[in-house]
Amino acid sequence: MSTTALPARRAPDSFAILLMVGLCAIWGFQQVAIKSTNSAVPPVFQAGLRSLVASLLVWGWARSRGTPLFRDDGTLSAGLLAGVLFAAEFVCIFLGLTLTSASRMAVFLYTAPCFTALGLHWFVEGERMRRIQWFGIVVAFAGMALAFADGFLHGNVASGSTLKGMAGDALGVLAGIAWAATTVVVRATRLAQSSASKTLFYQLAVSAVVLLALAVGLGQAHVETVTPLAMMSLAYQAVVVAFVSYLVWFWLLTRYIASRLSVFSFLTPLFGVSFGVLLLGESFSLRFLMAAALVLVGIALVNAPARRVAK
Template identity: 45%
Template sequence: MSTSDPALTSASRPLSAGAIALMLMLCLSWGFNQVAVKLVLPDIPPFLQAFIRSCGALVVLLVIARLRGVALFERDGTLGPGLAAGVLFGFEFVLIYHGLLLTTASRAVVFLYTAPFFVALGSSRILGERLRASQWSGLALCFAGVACAIGVPQPDVDSRVLLGDVMIVGGGALWAATTLLVKASSLISAPPEKTLIYQVAVSIPILGVAALAAGETLERIPGPLALSLMAYQAVWVVGLTFLIWFSMVKTYSASKLSAFTFITPLFGVAAGYVIMHDPLTPAFGFAALLVAAGLYLVNRLSAVVQEFPLPSPHVLEETPEPKPH
């Protein structure tokens, strides 16, 4: 095969120092996202916060799609799966944002980033993708880490916190379900901006109804910190980090890049501990390491990861290789 083949060049190109630094910044941004949500909660309640975030992100994505010349309204067979992905995306954030009311940011980021566990398992069972022995070992480590974090008695962890943990795991499972839907439908060939716009746009009425049903209102004008962190979530996390990720996947191998994403939960735990003063018990620290090690094994040289490189904010897959959340 010619060395000028773009696929070969991308897969074999070593990561530059700049690319490594950029990946670390992205992982830090994704890990800090749960802390950002927690910091805004005193000013903006959870469902209303998620609603505002989706509205802001939609504007950003529409502007980016316009600037990049993405055709959003052509008939390409993506309407049905796009709406379904949006429903999954909306309820994912219902679970995540309410769960963050109950549990800590450190615990939330570990449980949310079990999503690749569900993607790998679903890809094996639903899409017929074969996993290597090391990847099955990674799944086992992830499961053991979650079981340790939830099942081992720890100070300051009561039934309320455990309910929040379970809701975050449910959000991670819905994130994975969205990923699998993208992989198995016509969305796999759609522009990534269009796929994410489906998800964000459909989530807006779902989150709006959730906020109304919960009786959420703004009791005061949000302060500068809350407003800046809302901009961080909507503009930076959902809009720009997604596009940075995809531009890097165009240049470098997705499997090489995704090897970095296993440190995202560790960044999140560190941010929760330093900024939110979340308790960090030996049992939970050990559980977080198990999850991170499991994610590394699942991601390493994985065909699954080449279609689910990330996280995030919640995003979609790239085609035909991958995406972030």
């Protein structure tokens, strides 16, 4: 019986690079889409609807491709944990965006690669960090501290209150930690051998249940006003971000070297800050710009590929 070997993963070519830049732009725009809809759809309810619609789309996609989602393969407990962490991430993002700007949220959220590197270092064998990665984490955390200092000294225009703004910034960091914890759970458990569709479905379906239940408990399960902008934003978040972009990302990971793709993650907060300024009229100080630059450099260093030693 003959078997077909999987293609070897290779360095990103021009096609992969263009796709990654597009994905980073999509992810960077997400904060703007959420913030522009918070006044029409309460934040936790908005997050729950996003996960619900996207989970149904992933279920339909898996069914059309014959990918089993409900087979007992020992991933249930890890999948439930990943889904709860995914829900926690988006609670922090959606509530945080009611207190801070989309630009600031983009920077704090995308400290996640640094927390991921720390988590993998501690919990996953063979993921030990190198000296350059430790340096990158120090640089990124210095940038994060400077950004917090800027929020305290310069104030937060989005919230009109320094304390509220700092709370929103802190929620951005907590969202990054929850995102990193989700990644570590996926990598350190049997989910690592599961299909990408099933792993994504766990996160979306469980988070949909958690978020919608929380929205009911908080009295947010309603829509303030139905506007074209709100509907377009929800469609963008559920279809473009949570469904299409994640599937494209997983597809790229099956064909290209993951560490080379991850380097592009520093572009996402760059897009996030740019969209916040251009589309929402957000402003920032020189101190915050320096802080964002430090975070971006730190992310790039954390994701720097290891050098191959010549034999």
